[in-house]
Amino acid sequence: MTTTATPRKERHSLYAPEPFINRIPQWLSVLMLGLLGLSAWQLVVSLELVARILLPGPTETFEEIVVTAQGIVTGDHVAEALWITLQEVLWGFLAAAALGFFLGVLTGETLLGQRAVMPYLVAFNALPKVAFAPVFVAWLGFGVESKIAMALFIAFFPVIVDTAAGLATAEKDALVLFRSMGASRWQTLWKLKLPHALPFIFAGLKSAAVFAVVGAVVGEYLGGGGGLGELIRLSAQYLNLARVFALIFYLGLIGLALFTLVGWIERRIVFWHRPEPTEIKGA
Amino acid sequence: MKPQDALPSTDTRSRSRSPGARPSNGRVVLEVDGVSKVYPRNSVRALDGIDLEIHDGEFVSIIGPSGCGKSTLLQIAAGLIPATTGEPRLEGTPVVGPRRDIGMMFQQATLSPWRTALQNVLLPIEIRDGAKLARARSDTAMELLHLVGVGEFAKAYPGELSGGMAQRVAVCRMLITEPAVLLLDEPFGALDELTRDRMNEELQRICLERNATAVMVTHSIAEAVFLADRVVVMSARPGRIAEIVDVDLPRPRTFEMTAEPRFAKLTQHVRGELDLGGQL
Numbered sequence: 001m002t003t004t005a006t007p008r009k010e011r012h013s014l015y016a017p018e019p020f021i022n023r024i025p026q027w028l029s030v031l032m033l034g035l036l037g038l039s040a041w042q043l044v045v046s047l048e049l050v051a052r053i054l055l056p057g058p059t060e061t062f063e064e065i066v067v068t069a070q071g072i073v074t075g076d077h078v079a080e081a082l083w084i085t086l087q088e089v090l091w092g093f094l095a096a097a098a099l100g101f102f103l104g105v106l107t108g109e110t111l112l113g114q115r116a117v118m119p120y121l122v123a124f125n126a127l128p129k130v131a132f133a134p135v136f137v138a139w140l141g142f143g144v145e146s147k148i149a150m151a152l153f154i155a156f157f158p159v160i161v162d163t164a165a166g167l168a169t170a171e172k173d174a175l176v177l178f179r180s181m182g183a184s185r186w187q188t189l190w191k192l193k194l195p196h197a198l199p200f201i202f203a204g205l206k207s208a209a210v211f212a213v214v215g216a217v218v219g220e221y222l223g224g225g226g227g228l229g230e231l232i233r234l235s236a237q238y239l240n241l242a243r244v245f246a247l248i249f250y251l252g253l254i255g256l257a258l259f260t261l262v263g264w265i266e267r268r269i270v271f272w273h274r275p276e277p278t279e280i281k282g283a
Numbered sequence: 284m285k286p287q288d289a290l291p292s293t294d295t296r297s298r299s300r301s302p303g304a305r306p307s308n309g310r311v312v313l314e315v316d317g318v319s320k321v322y323p324r325n326s327v328r329a330l331d332g333i334d335l336e337i338h339d340g341e342f343v344s345i346i347g348p349s350g351c352g353k354s355t356l357l358q359i360a361a362g363l364i365p366a367t368t369g370e371p372r373l374e375g376t377p378v379v380g381p382r383r384d385i386g387m388m389f390q391q392a393t394l395s396p397w398r399t400a401l402q403n404v405l406l407p408i409e410i411r412d413g414a415k416l417a418r419a420r421s422d423t424a425m426e427l428l429h430l431v432g433v434g435e436f437a438k439a440y441p442g443e444l445s446g447g448m449a450q451r452v453a454v455c456r457m458l459i460t461e462p463a464v465l466l467l468d469e470p471f472g473a474l475d476e477l478t479r480d481r482m483n484e485e486l487q488r489i490c491l492e493r494n495a496t497a498v499m500v501t502h503s504i505a506e507a508v509f510l511a512d513r514v515v516v517m518s519a520r521p522g523r524i525a526e527i528v529d530v531d532l533p534r535p536r537t538f539e540m541t542a543e544p545r546f547a548k549l550t551q552h553v554r555g556e557l558d559l560g561g562q563l
């Protein structure tokens with residue numbers, strides 16, 4: 001008799017068992033966590049751990065979202081506010097994208113930019129930029145201009161910094177190759193450095209999409225003007241928090257839509273590079 | 284023996300070629316004349332008095348310890364960085380800047396991932412003559428891709444190519460301008476050994492077919508000997524030519540030859556010179 005047949009019991013694996021979360025599809029875990037969160041919220045409200053007036057429940061909030069949606073469809077004041085904020089966000093974002101790209105290329109392409117301008121940008125980027133909101137209101141008044149300026153101001157830093165950083169990512173050998181082919185500076189920028197920088201530029205644009213909403217709303221909190229931010233501030237003053245949550249929901253939709261749009265354009269243009277699914281920087 | 288003394292003798296030998304060597308009219312294509320290089324940034328003396336003549340249709344390997352200035356030498360020859368003293372000359376005229384009749388290749392294929400293999404091959408033409416004239420050369424580019432065996436991948440993007448295939452495309456990109464001399468800096472250094480052997484065989488075939496003049500930097504003694512008509516052995520700090528070894532093996536060379544005693548003798552000779560060079 002040989003001893004080749006080891007009893008099954010003794011051959012149990014020394015590897016850790018496959019974690020449960022790996023065995024279910026991702027959408028299911030996302031859904032389950034969401035439901036868990038909602039239940040916790042409902043529980044807190046049902047047990048009246050927090051005063052009702054301070055924390056509306058998920059059902060109330062959902063109702064408010066639906067009511068608000070009906071109002072938006074009929075073109076009420078929320079629809080107007082949404083339209084105003086949307087415009088501020090879009091113009092702020094587009095201006096931030098254009099200006100950020102332009103300054104980013106200047107910074108990344110020139111020695112002066114790399115040596116002298118970049119340190120300032122990094123320092124500026126570390127400032128709490130929302131603190132500048134009153135300045136823009138003082139300069140530009142209570143209209144959409146001050147909000148667009150605020151959105152632009154908050155959103156264009158990541159575009160500059162990421163564009164400038166992206167230009168530096170072309171491989172050294174590729175740069176030598178371009179020089180050996182007699183490429184001009186313009187050709188090297190256009191055919192080598194910029195395409196290499198595109199994934200970075202889009203990462204910056206995605207941050208800008210989120211920041212533009214932040215900028216517009218902060219501007220509205222301080223400078224009024226009839227946008228969603230103003231409505232939120234008023235609703236909060238009347239302690240209508242279900243409405244506040246519903247409005248924040250629509251605000252979030254603006255940011256998410258813009259973010260998704262930029263991501264969609266990125267996948268079209270930068271087809272050779274797959275970004276991480278959640279390359280968003282914190283505000 | 285000073286390296287400078289070694290040069291004239293080996294040069295006369297290389298002109299009287301062995302029967303297996305490629306026919307050459309002995310015309311000097313690339314000439315490096317007393318080139319020294321001190322990098323001003325860190326005052327590193329990278330090269331010291333390099334004299335070298337590369338003849339028409341000749342394949343020269345350069346081998347030496349890391350940091351002995353091999354890449355520096357190639358870049359000076361290509362006109363990418365200036366020599367501190369001395370000058371490189373290509374077909375008689377001093378090289379004072381990037382030259383379009385020089386083809387280069389590096390350890391990384393450095394293909395543009397947003398261009399198809401075909402578009403990558405056409406890049407040098409596009410940069411020289413514009414996109415329209417580049418497209419007009421598509422047929423030539425396709426021929427080259429077929430020549431190196433990646434014709435079916437002309438429409439593929441670099442992300443879909445293996446490392447070996449990417450380097451084949453890089454070979455085509457280098458050849459499309461029909462350069463007078465090829466400067467190769469460890470072109471297959473990043474490939475696995477099997478692929479590398481295949482690529483070396485192909486490179487030899489292409490160079491023979493096109494009677495190309497080439498200088499290749501390598502860290503592999505076997506590769507240096509396998510490909511070269513002459514192996515330039517360099518020593519470090521400062522970078523000098525320690526010895527030039529003639530390789531009188533018949534062409535085309537095959538991998539069976541690498542098992543032969545005369546191949547072993549040559550690699551041993553080079554290794555010996557390398558060790559000496561290290562002690563200099």
Ligand SMILES: Nc1ncnc2c1ncn2[C@@H]1O[C@H](COP(=O)(O)OP(=O)(O)OP(=O)(O)O)[C@@H](O)[C@H]1O
Pocket residue numbers: 322324325327328329348349350351352353354355356
């Ligand atoms: N741009 C540069 N500025 C300053 N020093 C440099 C520069 N490039 C190379 N050197 C120095 O010059 C010397 C030769 O470098 P080089 O790259 O030519 O060596 P190499 O023989 O190609 O080395 P390797 O085999 O590692 O590729 C090294 O000491 C290196 O540190």
Ligand SMILES: [Mg+2]
Pocket residue numbers: 353354355468
């Ligand atoms: Mg090198």
